[in-house]
Amino acid sequence: MDAAFQDALKQAATINVPTAHPRLPGPFGAEPIIRTRSLGKSYPKGPAVFAGVHLDIRADQRVALIGSNGAGKSTLLKCLIGLLPSSEGEIMTLGESFHAAPTAAQLQRLRRQIGFVFQNHGLVSRQSVLTNVIQGKLGLPGSWRAWHQSLADQAWREEAMQVLAEVRLADKARARADELSGGQAQRVAIARALIRKPRLLIADEPAASLDPAVGRDIMQIFSDLAREHGITLVYTTHDMQHALDYSDRIIALKAGKVFFDAPTGDVSLRDMDGVFHA
Amino acid sequence: MVSSMHSPSLPARLPSISPISFTLLVVVAAAFLASIGQVAPSPERLAAGAPRMAELVGRMMPPNTDPAFMQRMFWRIVETFQIALVGTVFGVIISLPTAWFAARGISPLGPFRHLVKAIISLFRTVPDLVWALLFVSTLGLGAVAGTMTIVVDTIGFCGRFFAESMEEADKKPQEALQAIGANRVAVLCGAILPDVMPSLINSSLFALEKAVRASVVLGLVGAGGIGQELKVAFDLFQYRNASAIILAIFAIVLVMEFFTDRLRAKFQ
Numbered sequence: 172m173d174a175a176f177q178d179a180l181k182q183a184a185t186i187n188v189p190t191a192h193p194r195l196p197g198p199f200g201a202e203p204i205i206r207t208r209s210l211g212k213s214y215p216k217g218p219a220v221f222a223g224v225h226l227d228i229r230a231d232q233r234v235a236l237i238g239s240n241g242a243g244k245s246t247l248l249k250c251l252i253g254l255l256p257s258s259e260g261e262i263m264t265l266g267e268s269f270h271a272a273p274t275a276a277q278l279q280r281l282r283r284q285i286g287f288v289f290q291n292h293g294l295v296s297r298q299s300v301l302t303n304v305i306q307g308k309l310g311l312p313g314s315w316r317a318w319h320q321s322l323a324d325q326a327w328r329e330e331a332m333q334v335l336a337e338v339r340l341a342d343k344a345r346a347r348a349d350e351l352s353g354g355q356a357q358r359v360a361i362a363r364a365l366i367r368k369p370r371l372l373i374a375d376e377p378a379a380s381l382d383p384a385v386g387r388d389i390m391q392i393f394s395d396l397a398r399e400h401g402i403t404l405v406y407t408t409h410d411m412q413h414a415l416d417y418s419d420r421i422i423a424l425k426a427g428k429v430f431f432d433a434p435t436g437d438v439s440l441r442d443m444d445g446v447f448h449a
Numbered sequence: 450m451v452s453s454m455h456s457p458s459l460p461a462r463l464p465s466i467s468p469i470s471f472t473l474l475v476v477v478a479a480a481f482l483a484s485i486g487q488v489a490p491s492p493e494r495l496a497a498g499a500p501r502m503a504e505l506v507g508r509m510m511p512p513n514t515d516p517a518f519m520q521r522m523f524w525r526i527v528e529t530f531q532i533a534l535v536g537t538v539f540g541v542i543i544s545l546p547t548a549w550f551a552a553r554g555i556s557p558l559g560p561f562r563h564l565v566k567a568i569i570s571l572f573r574t575v576p577d578l579v580w581a582l583l584f585v586s587t588l589g590l591g592a593v594a595g596t597m598t599i600v601v602d603t604i605g606f607c608g609r610f611f612a613e614s615m616e617e618a619d620k621k622p623q624e625a626l627q628a629i630g631a632n633r634v635a636v637l638c639g640a641i642l643p644d645v646m647p648s649l650i651n652s653s654l655f656a657l658e659k660a661v662r663a664s665v666v667l668g669l670v671g672a673g674g675i676g677q678e679l680k681v682a683f684d685l686f687q688y689r690n691a692s693a694i695i696l697a698i699f700a701i702v703l704v705m706e707f708f709t710d711r712l713r714a715k716f717q
């Protein structure tokens with residue numbers, strides 16, 4: 172209770188930094204790391220998933236994206252980082268501006284600065300934890316050997332041990348990924364994202380299918396790492412407490428629109444209820 | 450209370466048969482009866498053949514154990530295993546990229562993967578003795594033709610099963626690696642192959658088993674191995690040699706199945 176209250180105070184302090192004046196240089200640079208204008212997306216032969224989405228996400232923010240099943244959270248995340256082509260509007264992410272889809276060169280530059288964590292982690296189950304973490308380097312320059320720890324650069328192997336230590340799993344480096352518990356596996360997935368030294372960390376329901384204690388633990392790790400390393404964190408969640416406790420800002424999607432987009436301290440549980448009910 | 454309209458009717462004891470199935474059944478039965486007279490042995494023929502069979506078995510006994518012959522046979526058995534082993538290993542190595550090119554959703558070739566699939570099917574559906582005849586007439590008599598036959602055979606077998614396991618590999622890690630920009634080779638080596646390794650090993654062991662059985666008979670058409678010795682024995686009416694060779698083949702297949710079963714259990 173006390174901790175949650177202090178957290179809330181801290182967040183209140185953060186949101187008083189001039190968010191409303193993007194031109195003013197803030198402590199982390201006030202230029203948005205993600206900006207969209209009139210962003211819309213529909214799948215081929217489908218109705219619009221969302222339309223007219225304007226977002227400005229600053230580098231020092233941890234953003235929670237909420238909305239009911241099928242509201243378009245995963246779709247929006249993928250559009251923002253160029254993994255899915257959008258249908259209309261403009262996107263600027265990490266300095267790369269594009270309509271619809273980024274060019275191949277832009278996509279490559281984007282990927283090099285982004286880490287991903289998905290629900291159900293997507294680890295290679297029959298490989299060691301160490302190999303899985305080093306595979307996070309794939310797609311970076313000089314990474315063609317990074318598909319197995321035995322072939323990787325010594326420096327990268329050591330880096331992998333460091334990030335494993337950050338998620339408190341250094342002692343599991345030799346274990347096979349399918350021997351881990353759900354929470355441990357998700358921590359490996361976080362390490363795999365961290366080893367890219369990303370500026371932006373995208374996490375789609377990182378705590379889904381974890382028990383409440385482990386889920387909070389995972390969110391705490393995300394939150395701490397994002398602050399320590401100055402990484403922008405954008406995550407989706409169906410747990411409203413996770414949205415409130417580990418973000419600086421909450422964006423809610425409903426019926427294809429941004430329902431609200433506000434500093435976390437200004438969002439009440441009643442506001443959030445409105446996201447899920449007519 | 451319960452109206453008869455809504456009460457579910459009792460299912461019939463036998464499933465009803467459609468007119469098409471019934472016609473098909475009649476056609477197959479007719480074909481079977483008509484064929485019996487032409488290809489199945491008549492009782493008289495069987496009766497006449499039985500004493501000759503007994504006589505042949507009698508002439509086969511006892512199997513030849515002459516040291517010089519045993520030694521020649523030993524080296525032929527070694528050659529048989531060599532053909533099977535070398536052929537299977539090369540076949541498996543070639544099957545890996547071939548299966549990758551053929552696998553749906555994974556192949557780097559796009560629609561051209563169907564071409565690769567067709568080649569694998571061709572390799573598999575043409576019987577091994579036909580391949581052996583082809584290689585004997587192009588590469589000459591001997592073990593090299595046998596090895597080539599096993600290579601082609603193995604690609605036909607492993608190419609198909611490797612491709613199927615690759616298609617069924619867990620998609621999540623593949624997507625996770627693709628999302629960060631890993632290239633196709635890295636996704637193959639880093640995510641797909643580790644995931645399907647047990648099934649690859651399993652298929653390869655079956656391929657080895659198949660190869661030993663195949664290489665035993667390849668000699669009949671002159672492609673090396675113990676089969677060649679068997680053909681010579683029958684051609685020269687050396688039935689005691691033939692029986693020794695047949696026993697040796699039996700032993701070879703048993704021993705090999707014992708070891709491949711052990712290996713399979715180990716890699717499960």
Ligand SMILES: Nc1ncnc2c1ncn2[C@@H]1O[C@H](COP(=O)(O)OP(=O)(O)OP(=O)(O)O)[C@@H](O)[C@H]1O
Nearest residue numbers: 214215217220238239240241242243244245246247
């Ligand atoms: N590949 C696809 N092709 C066609 N339609 C899709 C595809 N992926 C998602 N959709 C549709 O787009 C809409 C948004 O889906 P999305 O997965 O983005 O929702 P979400 O908010 O992430 O939901 P959840 O909370 O269940 O993860 C849904 O109506 C879904 O049916």
Ligand SMILES: [Mg+2]
Nearest residue numbers: 244245246375
């Ligand atoms: Mg989703």
